[in-house]
Amino acid sequence: MEIRKIVLIQPGREGRIFGKAPAASYTLMRLASLVPDDIDVEIWHNDWEPVEKKLRSLGKHDLVGITAKTLEVEQAEHFAQIAREAGVETIVVGGNHATLMPEDVKRWADVVVTGEAYRTWPKIIADFQNDTLQPHYDDTEWADLKGVAPLTDRVINQVDERRRFWTPMMEITRGCPRNCSFCTAIRVSGQKMRFRPVEEIVEEIERRKLDRFFLTDDNFGLSFIIDPEYTERLFLALEKLPLRGWTTQAEMAVSNHPDLLKLAKRAHLDKFFIGFESVNPDNWRELGGKSKGLIKQYQASIKGIQEHGIGVVGLFVFGFDNDTPKVMWDTWEFGKNSGLDSMSTTVLTPYPGTPFRNQLLQEDRLIPDKTWRYYDTAHVVYYPKQMTVPEFEQEYDKVCRAIYSPYRIAQRGLRALARHPIRRMPAKAFGSFSTDYGYRRTFAWRHAFSS
Numbered sequence: 432m433e434i435r436k437i438v439l440i441q442p443g444r445e446g447r448i449f450g451k452a453p454a455a456s457y458t459l460m461r462l463a464s465l466v467p468d469d470i471d472v473e474i475w476h477n478d479w480e481p482v483e484k485k486l487r488s489l490g491k492h493d494l495v496g497i498t499a500k501t502l503e504v505e506q507a508e509h510f511a512q513i514a515r516e517a518g519v520e521t522i523v524v525g526g527n528h529a530t531l532m533p534e535d536v537k538r539w540a541d542v543v544v545t546g547e548a549y550r551t552w553p554k555i556i557a558d559f560q561n562d563t564l565q566p567h568y569d570d571t572e573w574a575d576l577k578g579v580a581p582l583t584d585r586v587i588n589q590v591d592e593r594r595r596f597w598t599p600m601m602e603i604t605r606g607c608p609r610n611c612s613f614c615t616a617i618r619v620s621g622q623k624m625r626f627r628p629v630e631e632i633v634e635e636i637e638r639r640k641l642d643r644f645f646l647t648d649d650n651f652g653l654s655f656i657i658d659p660e661y662t663e664r665l666f667l668a669l670e671k672l673p674l675r676g677w678t679t680q681a682e683m684a685v686s687n688h689p690d691l692l693k694l695a696k697r698a699h700l701d702k703f704f705i706g707f708e709s710v711n712p713d714n715w716r717e718l719g720g721k722s723k724g725l726i727k728q729y730q731a732s733i734k735g736i737q738e739h740g741i742g743v744v745g746l747f748v749f750g751f752d753n754d755t756p757k758v759m760w761d762t763w764e765f766g767k768n769s770g771l772d773s774m775s776t777t778v779l780t781p782y783p784g785t786p787f788r789n790q791l792l793q794e795d796r797l798i799p800d801k802t803w804r805y806y807d808t809a810h811v812v813y814y815p816k817q818m819t820v821p822e823f824e825q826e827y828d829k830v831c832r833a834i835y836s837p838y839r840i841a842q843r844g845l846r847a848l849a850r851h852p853i854r855r856m857p858a859k860a861f862g863s864f865s866t867d868y869g870y871r872r873t874f875a876w877r878h879a880f881s882s
C-alpha cells in the first residue's frame with residue numbers, strides 16, 4: 432500500500448510543566464530516523480501537544496506506530512481506537528509493555544513489535560508498502576549497538592528539543608546483567624550490557640548541540656566494573672565537549688572506583704541516580720546483588736561519590752515482602768542524615784514479566800481492579816505481605832509528605848547547590864531542585880485518580 436505519512440506516537444500524562452514537556456521520546460527519534468527520506472514522518476508527543484484531535488486527521492494511507500510503557504498502555508489503546516475510527520488500517524505497537532506482554536497488546540494492535548525495533552522497523556515499513564505485513568515482529572537478539580539508528584538531522588530539527596522539552600535523552604549503554612526481582616530491564620534491554628562506540632556518542636552530542644542530557648541507560652554505573660577501559664575512554668572524550676552537565680542511573684559500586692569518579696567529574700557528570708532500593712537488609716535477595724540494605728555501606732558510598740563533586744540521588748522502593756510500615760520511616764531517617772541531594776521513594780510495582788509479578792500471580796496477590804494506569808509506582812496494586820493495603824497507603828502518604836515537603840526539598844536542593852563553585856551556581860540552581868520537584872509530582876499522581 433502506498434504510504435502518505437508515518438506517525439509515531441508517544442503517550443504521556445504529564446503535559447507541559449512551566450511551558451515545556453518533560454522529555455522527548457529518544458526511541459521514537461531513532462525509529463523516525465530509520466524512515467526513508469522520501470516518506471514523511473512525524474513524532475507526536477502527547478505531553479507536548481494532546482494528540483487526540485490530530486489523530487482524527489489521519490486515514491487509510493497513514494502508518495501509525497505507538498510506543499507505550501505499561502502505565503501508558505490504556506492511553507495507547509484509546510489513541511489506537513480513535514485512529515481506527517478516522518480510517519487508519521494499520522496500527523503498530525511496540526515498547527516496554529508490548530515486549531513484556533505481547534498477548535495483551537495483540538487484542539487491539541494490528542502489528543505487535545517485541546524487543547528492540549531498530550532492526551524490524553525498516554522491514555515493517557517495507558512490508559506495509561508491499562502488503563505483506565505480519566502480525567508480530569520480534570527483535571530480542573540484543574545485537575551490537577554499533578551504528579544502530581543514528582539520529583538524522585531531519586528528526587533532530589523536527590523534534591526541536593531545546594524549545595519543547597526540558598531534558599534531552601541520550602544512550603551510552605544498554606542492558607543490565609543484574610536481575611532484581613522487580614525490574615524489567617533484562618527483558619526489555621537484555622541481560623548483556625552493550626556499549627555504543629565512543630566516537631558515535633561524541634558525534635551525536637555535537638550534532639544535536641547538546642550541552643546537557645540524561646542517559647536512558649538501565650545501569651550506566653555497571654560500566655565501571657564491566658569495562659573500565661571503555662568508561663575511561665568515554666570520560667576522556669566527554670571532557671573535551673562544552674557540556675554543562677549530565678546525569679545517569681547507576682549502582683552504588685561506582686564509589687569503589689575513585690579514579691573513574693575523578694574522570695567522571697572532569698567529563699561533566701553532575702549526578703548519579705543510585706538505586707539503593709531498600710534500607711531493610713532482609714530484602715537483599717530481591718536486589719540482584721547490587722545493594723544489600725546496609726545503611727553503613729550506603730553512607731560510605733554516598734560520601735565517596737560526593738567527595739568527587741558528584742551529586743547522589745537515592746532511589747528507594749517500599750513494599751517488599753519483608754517490609755512493614757517501619758521501613759518507610761527508617762528510609763526517612765536515612766534520607767535526613769545521609770546528605771543525599773534528592774530522593775525518590777516509590778511503591779514496588781509488579782510489572783509484567785518480572786519474577787516479582789510471577790510470584791504474586793502464583794500467590795493470587797494482585798488486586799483485580801488495578802488496571803495498567805495504576806502501575807505508576809505511586810499506587811499499591813497488590814496485597815503486601817506484612818501490611819494491609821490501607822496501612823501501606825496511609826503510611827506511604829505520610830512519609831512522602833514529609834520527604835517532599837517544600838522545606839525538605841529546599842534543604843536538599845541548597846545542599847546540592849552548595850557543592851558547586853559560586854560562579855556555577857546560577858547554572859546549577861534549576862537542576863538542584865527540579866529532581867525532587869519531579870518526584871513530588873510522581874507522588875501526587877497517587878491522589879490524581881481514585882485508589
Ligand code: SF4
Pocket residue numbers: 607608609610611614615616617649650682706718719721
Ligand atoms: S540493577 Fe537496576 S537496571 Fe539492573 S536489574 Fe537491578 S534495578 Fe534493574
